Amino acid sequence: MTNSKLKIPGTFTIVFCIVIMAAVATWLVPGGEFVRTRQVVDGVAREVVVPNSYHAVDSHWQTWQIFSAFFNGFVRTSNIIVFIFMIGGAFWIFNHTKAIDAGVQMFLSKMQGWQQKKVFRHINVNYLVIASVMLVFSLFGAVFGMSEETIAFVIIFVPLSISMGYDALVGVAMCYLAAHVGFAGAVFNPFTIGIAQGLAGLPSFSGFEYRIICWLVFTASGIAFTLWYASVIHRNPERSPLFGLNDYWRAHAMERQEQSIQMEKSGRPAWVLWIVLSVIFVVLSCYYTFTDITVSHLTVSCPVIPVLTGLFVVTGFFALRKNVHMFILTLLLFTIFALIVGVLGYQWYVEEIATLFLIMGICAGIAYACNMDKICSLFLEGCKDIMSAALIVGLAGGIIVILQDGRVIDTMLYGISQSMQHASNEAALAIMYAFQNVLNLMIPSGSAKAALTIPIMSEFADMLHIARQTMVLAFQFGDGITNMITPASGVLIGCLGAAKIPYSLWVKWIWKFVVFLFILGFVLLLPTLYISLNGF
Numbered sequence: 001m002t003n004s005k006l007k008i009p010g011t012f013t014i015v016f017c018i019v020i021m022a023a024v025a026t027w028l029v030p031g032g033e034f035v036r037t038r039q040v041v042d043g044v045a046r047e048v049v050v051p052n053s054y055h056a057v058d059s060h061w062q063t064w065q066i067f068s069a070f071f072n073g074f075v076r077t078s079n080i081i082v083f084i085f086m087i088g089g090a091f092w093i094f095n096h097t098k099a100i101d102a103g104v105q106m107f108l109s110k111m112q113g114w115q116q117k118k119v120f121r122h123i124n125v126n127y128l129v130i131a132s133v134m135l136v137f138s139l140f141g142a143v144f145g146m147s148e149e150t151i152a153f154v155i156i157f158v159p160l161s162i163s164m165g166y167d168a169l170v171g172v173a174m175c176y177l178a179a180h181v182g183f184a185g186a187v188f189n190p191f192t193i194g195i196a197q198g199l200a201g202l203p204s205f206s207g208f209e210y211r212i213i214c215w216l217v218f219t220a221s222g223i224a225f226t227l228w229y230a231s232v233i234h235r236n237p238e239r240s241p242l243f244g245l246n247d248y249w250r251a252h253a254m255e256r257q258e259q260s261i262q263m264e265k266s267g268r269p270a271w272v273l274w275i276v277l278s279v280i281f282v283v284l285s286c287y288y289t290f291t292d293i294t295v296s297h298l299t300v301s302c303p304v305i306p307v308l309t310g311l312f313v314v315t316g317f318f319a320l321r322k323n324v325h326m327f328i329l330t331l332l333l334f335t336i337f338a339l340i341v342g343v344l345g346y347q348w349y350v351e352e353i354a355t356l357f358l359i360m361g362i363c364a365g366i367a368y369a370c371n372m373d374k375i376c377s378l379f380l381e382g383c384k385d386i387m388s389a390a391l392i393v394g395l396a397g398g399i400i401v402i403l404q405d406g407r408v409i410d411t412m413l414y415g416i417s418q419s420m421q422h423a424s425n426e427a428a429l430a431i432m433y434a435f436q437n438v439l440n441l442m443i444p445s446g447s448a449k450a451a452l453t454i455p456i457m458s459e460f461a462d463m464l465h466i467a468r469q470t471m472v473l474a475f476q477f478g479d480g481i482t483n484m485i486t487p488a489s490g491v492l493i494g495c496l497g498a499a500k501i502p503y504s505l506w507v508k509w510i511w512k513f514v515v516f517l518f519i520l521g522f523v524l525l526l527p528t529l530y531i532s533l534n535g536f
Contacts, residue, residue: 014503015395015487019069022399022442023062026406031059033410034456039199051459054414062406069398077397079350080490081390084151085383086354088498090361091155092382093375097368099328100156107160126164130230131223133157134178138219141182144343145189145446147483147491148350150176152357154498166230167240168499169509173226176495177484177510178219184480184517185218187211192446192479196472199454207469207535214473214524221520225513241505266320270327270367274316277363281309291345304341308334328364335360389497393490400488403442412439417456420464425529428464432457432471433522436478444489446479469536470528477521485514 035053074081094100137153140146153175161171186193187208197206233240285306293300312334319326338356342348348356365375403409416435420428436453443449454475461471483489485507496506528536 012392012395015392015399015493016066018487019066019395019398019402022402023066023406026060026062026402026408029406029408029411031057031407031411032414033057033407034414049410049413049453049455051455054410057407060406062402065402065405066398069401070395072401073397073399074394076401077393077490080148080494081393083148083350083354084386084390084393084494084497086358087152087155088386088389089379089382090357091152092385093361093365093370093378094328094332095155096370096378097325097328097364099325099332099364100159102323102325103329126166127227127230129164130170130174130226133174134181134223134226135219137175137178138182138185138215138222140340141179141189142186142215142219143182143188145183145186145192146179146343147183148494149339149343149353150179151491151494151498152353154495158499165234167233167237167242168501169240169242169506170226170230170233172495172499172501173222173229176492177222177226180480180484181218181222181517182215183483184477184521185211185215186476186480187215189446189476192450192476193472195446196450196454196475197469199450200458200468200472202468202472203535207473207533209535210528210533211473211476214477217520217524218517221517222513225516229509241509242501264324266324266327266367267369269369270320270324273363273366274320274327278309278313278316281305281312285309291341293341293344304345308337308341324367328367331360331363331367386498389494392493392497392503396487396490396493400443409439409443413453413456417460420460423464425464425466426526428460429466429470429474429525429529430522432460433474433478433525436475437482437518440479440482441486442488444483444486444491449479450475467528467536470525473528474525477525481514481517481521484510 032054034049035055037050137146137150140149154172157174158168158171161168161174164170183189183192188194188205193205193211197203237243285303288305289303290301291304293302293304312330315330315333316327319330335356339348339353342352342356346352361379362375365378370378413435416431420431423431436449439449439453454472457471457475458468461468483492485492487493487503492506493503496503527533
């Protein structure tokens with residue numbers, strides 16, 4: 001008897017089919033272009049569209065380019081691909097030390113103790129942990145636009161989620177979903193709000209009061225969705241889309257349960273490393289005594305590096321006295337602190353962040369008394385393990401290359417803008433919002449999409465007497481919500497690859513929530529048409 005169940009294609013098949021569909025679109029959509037000019041926004045020169053400059057051009061039909069798109073996609077997303085390799089290799093070294101296993105074991109033991117206390121007896125501590133982690137990552141997404149960084153944390157939270165009795169989806173939700181819910185409801189995100197408001201001629205980060213409300217609503221929705229799903233699969237694991245497919249992570253979880261991690265004393269290499277890092281921190285404190293931490297338009301100069309130096313010297317010493325695993329976990333904690341300071345104080349991006357985690361991985365290997373040959377071998381093993389994630393990111397990048405080379409993006413933008421000329425305010429706002437969501441499926445980059453759409457949308461917003469701030473909010477929601485489902489997003493594909501979740505199953509799990517957020521976003525846009533809000 002044949003199996004009548006439809007087999008869902010793999011991630012590579014789905015993405016390649018979308019590349020083919022993009023190539024077909026270049027045959028069906030007329031070619032067109034806007035004239036572009038360079039404009040300085042927040043100190044960065046960007047190419048922006050000149051209003052009323054659309055003109056037809058010869059179509060560039062894409063044929064054999066569906067195959068070269070793999071190469072060009074690799075070139076376009078090379079920074080994300082290298083980032084994935086460096087993160088994968090660094091965490092493979094880190095995982096070899098069993099520090100995360102030891103940390104999870106201690107954490108679960110603590111939770112069991114908390115659950116017995118009267119104050120926590122009627123509260124599921126697991127839910128408290130999930131909600132707290134998601135709140136922090138959502139805040140990161142809302143304040144400094146955390147996105148690519150979540151790839152590194154997937155490798156931490158997926159094993160934790162499995163150990164708590166859930167699946168890899170909950171682990172990804174704790175960091176990736178939370179950060180992107182915060183990204184969609186952002187308050188001070190410089191990569192979306194900062195650029196869009198600059199292009200629209202609005203004061204930087206104005207209207208943040210209403211955006212705080214939007215962020216709270218989006219974040220509460222994301223946490224509620226994740227907790228609901230976690231409770232469902234905890235009662236009935238077979239309801240998980242990944243049931244039977246999480247063998248990789250479940251094998252690790254079972255290994256933890258069967259083998260209690262033996263805490264090892266800190267050896268000489270760990271103590272020497274602590275001394276060397278302490279000296280480096282002290283030197284950095286002398287050169288960077290004060291750091292300008294910038295959040296929105298507010299800049300605060302504070303001695304953050306000297307403070308972190310003092311904390312590292314003290315906590316590192318006591319962690320070493322306890323065991324080497326605690327010291328390695330301390331290295332991870334201060335890596336996260338350094339990441340936050342680097343992003344907010346020194347405008348770090350994927351190059352600096354990948355380097356930071358690589359240094360962390362090497363330091364973890366040294367602390368665990370691994371020689372350099374062993375560290376290099378572990379790094380290469382980690383790169384091999386995450387190879388599929390890097391490959392799929394390159395293929396997904398080819399989607400955007402096909403559409404841009406085919407010259408159809410500007411034609412689509414022009415057609416949408418023309419359709420809004422005679423629409424009511426509500427209908428025009430709905431069209432703007434829907435278009436930003438659809439365009440984001442093809443161009444996930446917020447800064448690139450802002451440069452492409454904001455100058456045109458600003459003009460139409462003025463014609464229809466819609467506040468430019470409302471138009472920017474529609475752009476912000478549209479840029480963030482569909483990030484969680486588009487195969488063109490290297491960050492999403494990278495996170496799923498690291499978590500070993502097929503893209504098709506992710507879509508099956510997330511699509512209803514994305515539709516809910518889409519509707520919720522439009523509901524949150526409507527009050528800006530009828531109520532006088534500060535900054536609108």
